[in-house]
Amino acid sequence: MSGKTYILVGGPDCGKSNYIARLWEAVRSKTGTLVATITPKRIKFVEDALEHLLMGEFVPRSSPDVEESKGSFEVSLRRNGDATGPPSDIIVPDVTGELWKKTLETSEIPQEWLNSLQSASGALLLVRVGSKLNEVALDWVTCAPLLRRRAKLRGRQEEEAASKQGKDGPVDGSTALPETSAGETDAGHAVKIPTQIALCEFLRFLEHGLKSEAGGSRPRVAVLVTAWDRLDPEKRVQGPMAYLRKEYPMFAGRLDDIETLEVKTFGVSVASGDLDDPKYKEEFYKKGLHGAGYVVTDEQPADFLPDLTLPVSWVMNT
Amino acid sequence: MALGCTKDNCTVADTGICIAENEAATCPFRIKTPGEGEPAETPEPPLSEPSQNPTLPHSRSLTPEAAAKLMAARYQTLVGILGDPDAGKTGALVSLFLLISRAKLPGYSFADSKTLSAFNEISQGALDWDENDPPEQFTQHTEMADPRKPGFLHLRLRRGESEKIDFLLPDLPGEWSQSFIDEDNNERLQFLRGADVIWIMMDGSRLRQASMRGHVVHRTQLLISRLRELIGDMPPLVLVLSRRDGGEVPSSVLAPLTEEAAKDGLRVSVVQIASFGDENAEAKPGFGIVELMETCRPEVPELLPTWRDVGPQPDEVRSMMRYRVREQQS
Numbered sequence: 204m205s206g207k208t209y210i211l212v213g214g215p216d217c218g219k220s221n222y223i224a225r226l227w228e229a230v231r232s233k234t235g236t237l238v239a240t241i242t243p244k245r246i247k248f249v250e251d252a253l254e255h256l257l258m259g260e261f262v263p264r265s266s267p268d269v270e271e272s273k274g275s276f277e278v279s280l281r282r283n284g285d286a287t288g289p290p291s292d293i294i295v296p297d298v299t300g301e302l303w304k305k306t307l308e309t310s311e312i313p314q315e316w317l318n319s320l321q322s323a324s325g326a327l328l329l330v331r332v333g334s335k336l337n338e339v340a341l342d343w344v345t346c347a348p349l350l351r352r353r354a355k356l357r358g359r360q361e362e363e364a365a366s367k368q369g370k371d372g373p374v375d376g377s378t379a380l381p382e383t384s385a386g387e388t389d390a391g392h393a394v395k396i397p398t399q400i401a402l403c404e405f406l407r408f409l410e411h412g413l414k415s416e417a418g419g420s421r422p423r424v425a426v427l428v429t430a431w432d433r434l435d436p437e438k439r440v441q442g443p444m445a446y447l448r449k450e451y452p453m454f455a456g457r458l459d460d461i462e463t464l465e466v467k468t469f470g471v472s473v474a475s476g477d478l479d480d481p482k483y484k485e486e487f488y489k490k491g492l493h494g495a496g497y498v499v500t501d502e503q504p505a506d507f508l509p510d511l512t513l514p515v516s517w518v519m520n521t
Numbered sequence: 522m523a524l525g526c527t528k529d530n531c532t533v534a535d536t537g538i539c540i541a542e543n544e545a546a547t548c549p550f551r552i553k554t555p556g557e558g559e560p561a562e563t564p565e566p567p568l569s570e571p572s573q574n575p576t577l578p579h580s581r582s583l584t585p586e587a588a589a590k591l592m593a594a595r596y597q598t599l600v601g602i603l604g605d606p607d608a609g610k611t612g613a614l615v616s617l618f619l620l621i622s623r624a625k626l627p628g629y630s631f632a633d634s635k636t637l638s639a640f641n642e643i644s645q646g647a648l649d650w651d652e653n654d655p656p657e658q659f660t661q662h663t664e665m666a667d668p669r670k671p672g673f674l675h676l677r678l679r680r681g682e683s684e685k686i687d688f689l690l691p692d693l694p695g696e697w698s699q700s701f702i703d704e705d706n707n708e709r710l711q712f713l714r715g716a717d718v719i720w721i722m723m724d725g726s727r728l729r730q731a732s733m734r735g736h737v738v739h740r741t742q743l744l745i746s747r748l749r750e751l752i753g754d755m756p757p758l759v760l761v762l763s764r765r766d767g768g769e770v771p772s773s774v775l776a777p778l779t780e781e782a783a784k785d786g787l788r789v790s791v792v793q794i795a796s797f798g799d800e801n802a803e804a805k806p807g808f809g810i811v812e813l814m815e816t817c818r819p820e821v822p823e824l825l826p827t828w829r830d831v832g833p834q835p836d837e838v839r840s841m842m843r844y845r846v847r848e849q850q851s
Contacts, residue, residue: 306577309576310576310577310578310579311573311574311575311576311577312574312575312576312577313574314574314575317575317577340619340622340623341619341622341641341644341645342619342623343616343619343797343798343800343806343807345645346615346619346644346645346646346797347797347806349644349645349646350611350612350615350644350646350797352646353646354607394641394642394645395645396641397622397641399622400622400637400638400641403634403637404580404637404638407578407580407637408577411577411578412577448624452622452623452624452630452631453621453622453631456624456630456631456632456633456679457631457632457633459632459679460632460633460677460679460685461633
């Protein structure tokens, strides 16, 4: 714990708002490994989110129209019981998942976010179980017609070019296809980014941007699989890495391969169950938010650990 | 706006009246000023650029320079991929990518790729690396795709439990192969001299047609000749027959090719692939792709003994050799 900052990233609907709200409650109430040193200056966003959870509702998705989202949140944390030493800050950059998605598509990143990234010593990367926005890997059924259409289009363009210029001059392959914007197929469809590719790309950005200590240990990235309670119990007991291997094999492969970052996977549930299910909601009201929520690790996949600050504490511990 | 004039004493600039009693607008002596639809004599200062966001490193195709950097850091298996347009080059790359994405390439799993967005876009039929981007996006790219340079895709795969192999795979337009054959246009194919293996894509559907196969085989023979002239010491060649889902190409069709290659001392193998097709067919989508990848293994050289045991020589001058400890004697 030495005055460093850590950032939280993830695509749309990754469970960021819910996790941050739940984390805020955990550090404020000083029930976990990490506690808030002082009440942060700007807590409107996280308080609004927490209100939903306390009422037994998941935080609704941030509006995609809000460019300058008020979702920026910073809190200073220290170890529970350790009053000495500089606190570390966890920062949720001022961006929605939609804006991160845009960065994926264009590689452009606003200066302030780049600054947050480059001054961070570690990160938490979130992906949600069962999110409707999760894009599955492409398959032949989708791709074959797209490629055939493209080949046809190229063929037609080449014929037109050949008949216009005759056979003189070398063909250099730069046939001009109809102009489309970056990220569009020739049929005008936006190129989809499968979730596992998005996750690999996020990891690449983190690899590029996170600060590493001179001669020190590698930056840590905690991968949080949120809404862990939505998985069947048989799948849950295999742990978060097994889930990633099954659902996002490319991303799991990358996590196994990466050497520049130290990575660890966690399963996280903010409320221990589905708040949209009226039956569970009743149960939830009985125990309250402080009695709900857990974290699982690959080492102990069957144990529901009640300390929601665990992933953050792991990222911060060097 | 001043209306200048080349004629001496003409005061049209001040009075608007032409000394030659011509209409100011049409008088031939008038100096044209920029405001009247004529091009300016000095160029206008460029518009200030709109403020730009910084960019993170992209994952589009690698330029040869970027590929060279990777090669300096770690051994890259460089695959040359040639063939006529529509022979199936891009299809094979897409099929490989889709198999890997779904963990369906037996014996291999994904470890990394520096060109994920290129793979993703190519899979969805989007722009190739060498198409020109619309002008307004020019300034976003630090390296503009150059139609004279090849673009490379990168893939690191784990083979088995622990072996990792990095592949560099070019996605070249078919026209480059045609131009190479027809005009010996090989400037941009120089990288082939460093290839570990060369895949020559051939359209299986055309090879299955009696009227077409002669031409396809002939063009491939020419391509191989060109390659030999370019490269000299040839790496292994793989004849990759696409569209296997439509049926198998009988080996007799390729006999003229393989026999000629064998006579010339070339190492040639044949793999039939189906990049796409029906899941229920005999040759499912991805058929042959793993065999294709297996052709890329860098050859392990034969293990030679460090000191060949020739026994003591009467005029042996290499004194150190006298002090070898022979295993039989110990």
